[in-house]
Each structure stands twice: as structure tokens, then as C-alpha cells.
Amino acid sequence: MNELISYPDGIRALESGYGRPQLAAIHIVVDEGRAAIVDTGSNDSVPRVLSALAMLGIEPGNVEWVMLTHIHLDHAGGAGSLMCALPKARLLVHPRGLRHMIDPSKLWEGTAAVYGAERAYQLYGRLVPVPPERIVPATDGLELRMGKRLFRVFDTPGHARHHICIWDDSAHAFFTGDTFGLSYRELDVDGRVFVLPTTTPTQFDPEAMHESIDRMLSMQPQAMYLTHYGRVTDVPRLGADLHRLIDAMVAVARAARGDEVARHVEILAGLEQVIREEAGRQGWALDEEQTLELLRMDLELNAQGLGIWLDSQRVAEPQPA
Structure with missing residues (x-):
């Protein structure tokens, strides 16, 4: 069962499932039937996000933004997979991270260098690229x-x-x-x-x-x-x-x-x-x-x-x- 914490001002925190409980949150902001998602967790987090949106009565097509604070994979590893499930969403990412969302191979290499390739794959799975036309540079x-x-x-x-x-x-x-x-x-x-x-x-x-x-x-x-x-x-x-x-x-x-x-x-x-x-x-x-x-x-x-x-x-x- 997803843990969804309600905060003031239409903000929820979703347990991402990364590591242990209460380690990594995905934030969902709801306003007038639209939603923005801040950070995505890993690929394993994507079903949790979709389930949480359903609980909130938000259709995938009503998610306008996926916002990445940065591209470390506990924050952005699931971005490509999640974007595939959100047909109208745009991805917000720092200009320095933009190319790594389009082609995540270098991002993967850096992560594997820190954790080791086997452990990195266990944590994050296969990284999915995001089409460049769906990305907005976060200047x-x-x-x-x-x-x-x-x-x-x-x-x-x-x-x-x-x-x-x-x-x-x-x-x-x-x-x-x-x-x-x-x-x-x-x-x-x-x-x-x-x-x-x-x-x-x-x-x-x-x-x-x-x-x-x-x-x-x-x-x-x-x-x-x-x-x-x-x-x-x-x-x-x-x-x-x-x-x-x-x-x-x-x-x-x-x-x-x-x-x-x-x-x-x-x-x-x-x-x-x-x-x-x-x-x-x-x-x-x-x-x-x-x-x-x-x-x-x-x-x-x-x-x-x-x-x-x-x-x-x-x-x-x-x-x-």
C-alpha cells in the first residue's frame, strides 16, 4: 500500500520505495485538478506514483510537470519511465542535466562508478531517455x-x-x-x-x-x-x-x-x-x-x-x- 502524507496547500509526500521507509519522498502538488510531481525516485517508484495519482483522482493526462531538483538517480532515475506514462507532462531539469535526460548513458556510468554496476542496476534498473521536445531547461x-x-x-x-x-x-x-x-x-x-x-x-x-x-x-x-x-x-x-x-x-x-x-x-x-x-x-x-x-x-x-x-x-x- 502506498503511503501518502497530506500536507497543507495541496502538497502530498509519497513514499518512493527507495531503500528503507522514510528515506526518499516524491512530492505531488495538486491545484485545480492538475498536478506537478517533484522528483521521481527510481523506476520501481513509477507504479507507486501512478497509484497515488489514481487515489487523488488525477488522470495521467492531467499531470503538467515532472520537476527534477537534480539528476542523481534516487531523485531522477525513474524520470524517463514516468514520462512515458504521463502523455502531456513536461520535464523540468537544470540545463546541466538536460543532455543526461536525453541520453542517460553517462549518468549511468557515473552512478555505476560510485555503487558498482550490479548494485546500481539493482537500485535503479534501466534508465529510459526522455524526448528532447518534452524537456524544459530550468534556468x-x-x-x-x-x-x-x-x-x-x-x-x-x-x-x-x-x-x-x-x-x-x-x-x-x-x-x-x-x-x-x-x-x-x-x-x-x-x-x-x-x-x-x-x-x-x-x-x-x-x-x-x-x-x-x-x-x-x-x-x-x-x-x-x-x-x-x-x-x-x-x-x-x-x-x-x-x-x-x-x-x-x-x-x-x-x-x-x-x-x-x-x-x-x-x-x-x-x-x-x-x-x-x-x-x-x-x-x-x-x-x-x-x-x-x-x-x-x-x-x-x-x-x-x-x-x-x-x-x-x-x-x-x-x-x-
Whole structure:
């Protein structure tokens, strides 16, 4: 059975089925009998989306937009398959991601390099291309209307250079993909939510992430809708936590010594210590062992991303004459 969470302003969060429960959400926005879908999950998520639309009384032909915050496959892996089932929908994607939706071969190669080809196929299946005439480049400031609803595109690099966040003027809220961090529902304490930055491969840029977060905060949003996972409020507090934790994670990376495996192990150990300190600060519901187990895969990916960022900084440094 699909889990469909109802939020204010005609917004629903659908459990994508990716990984464990409450890991990845697909958001469905309904206005005057029309719908927009924000992020798609993987190919396995497509039947869930179609079932949810039926539950909401929305015909596939009344879905106007499929909006991708970015093209990492837990957000966009099912886009091609879903577009096949939505005959009138247009796909909104960052200009840097457009060619990868038309021809996803390079996108697949990059994902297989991170997860391994066998695991990547288990997670995402075969990627389906999208006809170019159905794609709209998500340029910064682009405004889209659906019924009485206005969406606006914000270019928000930091997690990836092909990342956008989508402002919903009716809800006075953003759909944030991964730019406003990840919120693990298992760590909630009496309804108080928390967020952690994601520094995963291969385009993490801390300065750009700080700027993107501040740009969103300047809109004074009432809520953020995170792909991982769902609606969060108390936005100024969460934004401050993100800024602080981005700096802490970068400090861990800068302090690491050695190369390759040795450096990676040191960064990973440093990230685990950041999490221990944050657990003490926030009073999370899980104990230390449970928390580290919950975050294990993300900490591994974050350590990889920080290592790649460190290497990029070294390449960019001016060489002595």
C-alpha cells in the first residue's frame, strides 16, 4: 500500500520505495485538478506514483510537470519511465542535466562508478531517455504556472552543479532536493526535526552550498519539502544547523592526512565524531550505535565526496613558479 502524507496547500509526500521507509519522498502538488510531481525516485517508484495519482483522482493526462531538483538517480532515475506514462507532462531539469535526460548513458556510468554496476542496476534498473521536445531547461528565475499556482526556479549549487530548488508561491515553501540537507525521521524528538548536510560525490562545493542556503532563507519560507524526507518547519534553526555542520565537515576533511584509503578512513572517522557530538547536542532518539548504523551509507558517501572536493582544491591551487 502506498503511503501518502497530506500536507497543507495541496502538497502530498509519497513514499518512493527507495531503500528503507522514510528515506526518499516524491512530492505531488495538486491545484485545480492538475498536478506537478517533484522528483521521481527510481523506476520501481513509477507504479507507486501512478497509484497515488489514481487515489487523488488525477488522470495521467492531467499531470503538467515532472520537476527534477537534480539528476542523481534516487531523485531522477525513474524520470524517463514516468514520462512515458504521463502523455502531456513536461520535464523540468537544470540545463546541466538536460543532455543526461536525453541520453542517460553517462549518468549511468557515473552512478555505476560510485555503487558498482550490479548494485546500481539493482537500485535503479534501466534508465529510459526522455524526448528532447518534452524537456524544459530550468534556468534561474524561470516562472511556471499551474492553475493559480506559481512555481519559480532557484539555481542552488553546492550539493551538485545541476541542482535547483523550486519555490511554491502558494505554499510559501521550497522543494529542496538535497540542498537543504537530509532529515532522518528516526532522529526526530517529540516532533522536533533535524537536518544534516550531504557532501556526496562528485560536485560538493561548501561555499556554493552556504550561498544557496542563504538565498533560500532570504525568502523567509514557512516550510521546506525535502526529498529526504518530507516537510520541515522551524526553518531558521535548521538553516543555522546546516551552516555549522557544513563547516564542521569541511574542517574534518581539511585536517585529514595521507592519501587515498588512509585519508578516506580518517575523514570517515572524523564524520562519525561530528555525528556523536551532534547527537549529544540535539538529544536524538537513537543511541550512538543505532545512529551510526542508520547513517552508515551516507557517511561513507559524504567521506567520498569530501575527498573529491579536497582533490579539486589542490588542483585549483596556484602552482609555484
